[in-house]
Amino acid sequence: MALRATAFRRSMRPLTAALCAAGASLAFSLPAHAESKVYVSSEKDNKLYVFNTAGERQGAIDVCKRPRDMRFNADGSQIFVICGDSNAMGVVDVAGGKLAGTVPLGESPEMFDLSPDGKTAYVSVEDDSVLGAYDIATKKAVFEVKTGGEPEGVLVTPDGKTAYVTSEVANVVHVIDLGTKKVTKNIKVGKRPRRFVMSPDGSELWVTNELDATVSVVDTKTHTEKQKIKFEVKGMRPADITPVGMAISPDGKSMWVGLGRANHVAEVDVASKAVKNQVLVGKRAWGLGFTPDGKTLFVANGLSDDITLVDTAAAKAIKTVPAGRVPHTILVSK
Secondary structure: OHHHHHHHHHHHHHHHHHHHHHHHHHHHHOOOOOOOEEEEEEOOOOEEEEEEOOOOEEEEEEOOOOEEEEEEOOOOOEEEEEEOOOOEEEEEEOOOOEEEEEEEOOOOEEEEEEOOOOOEEEEEEOOOOEEEEEEOOOOEEEEEEEOOOOEEEEEEOOOOOEEEEEEOOOOEEEEEEOOOOEEEEEEEOOOOEEEEEEOOOOOEEEEEEOOOOEEEEEEOOOOEEEEEEEOOOOOOOHHHOOOOOEEEOOOOOEEEEEOEOOOEEEEEEOOOOOEEEEEEOOOOEEEEEEOOOOOEEEEEEOOOOEEEEEEOOOOEEEEEEEOOOOEEEEEEOO
């Protein structure tokens, strides 16, 4: 019996070796999956802090002064970051983890969006009260469009024909034709409008109204406000509820809104416009960003110098970790 077993094992060696080789070849051929990274701009530290999706800090990138709004380029190899005190847009090399260059902007730039081809940055320039268009490759200003006082939020439509810009002073959303370079309509919303998110089907433009404790929902066909969503937090005065940042879940079903000085984020059902949940986070919750699977929401808390991770399914805070002085924007890689 022992001799037969030994012979059997010997006969199986070529097959075992072949299977191992195939397995090794298969394993070698599978692409490595890069874990998503979470970037947080720190206004006072002049850095982008880098975290993994568990909220563990991985490093920091020195950038220009007072970094705020951020976006990736098309392939994710660069991060564009608006630096308000440098009057510039920083260009960060993601792989190298360093600032690779800057694009000069107007006085006190705030927020921005990119053209669909990624070649042009449309930037709200607060002190000049304009929307400025900048060619990223040549680092030259292309044109500007006059807006109401203190322009902030910028959103460019997917076809690249229209830009929406909030004016905090005028309490309107400007509709700008990027072909004619003119404001074609002013949409009256709430007090001190700040940021935008477009619904997945493009039919609705959501606008946070910081001094109204509301979000306006704008019909993009008629360019009229069709609904206001009011926020209330138990034990808080309306004046302490100051919505600014928003993020829509990857499945498009929930809009999460940072309620600013109310120190909460709120989940709103996109279809019904009903407030579903509120979660206590840090002080002055503004910037928000999702992990690609939508399971975790990162919240930048500007006055407690930290970020909070929220379990979106349970609508509960998981943990809060330091994120430099005055964290502003959350950017998560895919």
